[in-house]
Amino acid sequence: MQNDMDKTQFFCEYYKQWIEIYKRGAIREATMAKYLMTQKWLEKLIPELKVEELTRTAYQQLLNDYAKEHERQTTLDFHHQLKGAILDALDEGMIKRDPTRKAIIKGKTPRAKKIKYLNQFELHTLLADLELKETPDWDWFLLLVAKTGMRFSEALAITPEDFDFSRQTLSISKTWDYKGAGGFLPTKNKSSVRKIQIDWQIVVKFSELIKNLPQDQPIFVGESKIYNSTVNNILSRHCKECGISEISIHGLRHTHASLLLFAGVSIASVARRLGHASMTTTQKTYLHIIQELENKDVDLVMRTLSGL
Incomplete structure (x- = not known):
């Protein structure tokens, strides 16, 4: 990662740079669009949370807030898209402990499933x-x-x-x-x-x-x-x-x-x-x-x- 990335940086900014460095050009555009959507949700939910402030409690609260408007599977996908960036931040010494450990995934009750196929x-x-x-x-x-x-x-x-x-x-x-x-x-x-x-x-x-x-x-x-x-x-x-x-x-x-x-x-x-x-x-x-x-x-x- 770039030298200007430090633990006082806002996490949403860190994540934006992370997906540009590690994901852009390495994954399909459709998958990239999902990472960009996750970035927008970070800007909405935790615009001023710094990387060093990303504790287990702060991360769980982020997941809980996201889960209020999404089903459990969508929240799980959101968690997976964030985890890679967070583990890299951990490796770089920007955070001391893994905040994603033992994260609890919640979500809205799934809507009634439509019939997906014909007989x-x-x-x-x-x-x-x-x-x-x-x-x-x-x-x-x-x-x-x-x-x-x-x-x-x-x-x-x-x-x-x-x-x-x-x-x-x-x-x-x-x-x-x-x-x-x-x-x-x-x-x-x-x-x-x-x-x-x-x-x-x-x-x-x-x-x-x-x-x-x-x-x-x-x-x-x-x-x-x-x-x-x-x-x-x-x-x-x-x-x-x-x-x-x-x-x-x-x-x-x-x-x-x-x-x-x-x-x-x-x-x-x-x-x-x-x-x-x-x-x-x-x-x-x-x-x-x-x-x-x-x-x-x-x-x-x-x-x-x-x-x-």
């Missing part, structure tokens, strides 16, 4: 309601996400040359910077670079749809800026028209994964198809489904053993 009947109903025209539009986009489980930014970055219709595969190797100025960006992680199998319906429909499009240009990106909310509103409208549960575009990814798991596809295969960094991510995200499947397995085991 097989609902998905079939949704896809039947899509109006697939001769040129690419958001209905085609919804079909592709539902059939592949891609992330929103991944699907936006798909170009005609990413399809290999002879092998029935789709290559996912980039994302689209829809939150920024546009353009291609790397995938979320190395595991997100992948080739996934596509069904014959997608092969037939998309081979016709994209045959005259530029091979290296995104299929669904035009000249105007793209907003996630725009596509969510279109999906929501379709759900209302069909009389099914309203979900987000990310909910289509959950739907895709859920149907595969219920169909008996292994967690490892689903993780690879979704581009998860590890199976642990898949297990945490779809724990409720995995537990339901385990209950079914118990019934199957008992029926099998009873027949011996």
Whole structure:
């Protein structure tokens, strides 16, 4: 850290410099935005607290004040984003003891969770309601996400040359910077670079749809800026028209994964198809489904053993 950083410095200023030195350029912009938001909360909650005054009590009070307006998980994320900077300050001798030790994480009662995915009947109903025209539009986009489980930014970055219709595969190797100025960006992680199998319906429909499009240009990106909310509103409208549960575009990814798991596809295969960094991510995200499947397995085991 810079020499002008001393223990009489305001902690919010120290943290601002810390994220610029250690985080800027080392993490994705979306993650950087979270650190910057944490910095704004420090400026709001403890604008004049000096680094040397950051005791366990002062830190716990900071967490408590933050927790008044946030759920427990969000408060835990806030704590994790601060801890790295605080431990560095400890290493540099700016504070004497670790104020994050034994921190208690509180938070508001979580809101009722919305339904995140559709069942097989609902998905079939949704896809039947899509109006697939001769040129690419958001209905085609919804079909592709539902059939592949891609992330929103991944699907936006798909170009005609990413399809290999002879092998029935789709290559996912980039994302689209829809939150920024546009353009291609790397995938979320190395595991997100992948080739996934596509069904014959997608092969037939998309081979016709994209045959005259530029091979290296995104299929669904035009000249105007793209907003996630725009596509969510279109999906929501379709759900209302069909009389099914309203979900987000990310909910289509959950739907895709859920149907595969219920169909008996292994967690490892689903993780690879979704581009998860590890199976642990898949297990945490779809724990409720995995537990339901385990209950079914118990019934199957008992029926099998009873027949011996």
